[in-house]
Amino acid sequence: MASRRVNSRAVKLHRSYSVSELAACFGVHKNTVRQWQRDGLKPIDSGRPVLFQGAIVRAFLSARNASRKRPCPPGTLYCFRCREPRPPALGMVDYLSLNAKSGNVRAICATCETVMHRRASKAALAAVLPGCDIQFVEALPRLKGSPAPSLNCDLETQAAV
Ligand SMILES: [Zn+2]
Numbered sequence: 001m002a003s004r005r006v007n008s009r010a011v012k013l014h015r016s017y018s019v020s021e022l023a024a025c026f027g028v029h030k031n032t033v034r035q036w037q038r039d040g041l042k043p044i045d046s047g048r049p050v051l052f053q054g055a056i057v058r059a060f061l062s063a064r065n066a067s068r069k070r071p072c073p074p075g076t077l078y079c080f081r082c083r084e085p086r087p088p089a090l091g092m093v094d095y096l097s098l099n100a101k102s103g104n105v106r107a108i109c110a111t112c113e114t115v116m117h118r119r120a121s122k123a124a125l126a127a128v129l130p131g132c133d134i135q136f137v138e139a140l141p142r143l144k145g146s147p148a149p150s151l152n153c154d155l156e157t158q159a160a161v
Contacts, residue, residue, distance in 0.1 A: 005068065008061035011054040018049050022057065036060065074130055077116035079109040086111050091132045095125060105129065 006026045011017065023030045037043065041060045043050045072078050076085035077093075088107030097103040105118045105128070120128045 005065055006061060008058045008065065011057050013055040013058065015054045016044060016051045017054065017057065018051055022052060036064075039064070072118065074128060075132065077105060077107050077109075077118040079112065079114055079116050081112050081114040082109060084111075086116065088116070088129070088132060089113065092135070093129055093132050094135045094137045095120070095122075096137045097122070107132075 072085035079086040089110040093107040
């Protein structure tokens with residue numbers, strides 16, 4: 001289970017924070033802050049109590065959040081409830097064409113039964129979802145001119161390859 005992503009903007013740039021102040025600021029346990037320190041978050045100096053500068057904390061957490069983005073492995077869609085890539089329940093997915101080349105893949109999370117979405121190009125479907133039973137669904141006419149909801153996230157990059 002992935003740990004929760006914190007909002008790096010919760011700290012003020014020009015303030016310094018003790019371990020417990022940082023923990024309170026982000027709503028995490030003090031041990032989480034100590035883990036950040038082991039992961040490379042640098043205190044202001046080697047003095048006691050250990051203090052961290054807001055700007056350094058923010059830069060550390062932003063970089064850490066960015067590095068945690070990762071594409072879904074083949075055969076999975078990103079489940080926003082599990083916060084993990086998950087395989088479709090029973091290997092069943094729907095593909096809703098948006099145009100001749102690409103569309104939205106829709107499936108049910110095998111773990112928590114939440115509906116998951118992923119954009120995929122038609123040509124890449126077999127590579128993106130190997131071994132899945134893909135149902136091709138005709139997209140409904142766009143009566144209101146609004147496109148079908150598709151989650152615009154970095155998962156698309158893999159599907160586009
Ligand atoms: Zn799930």
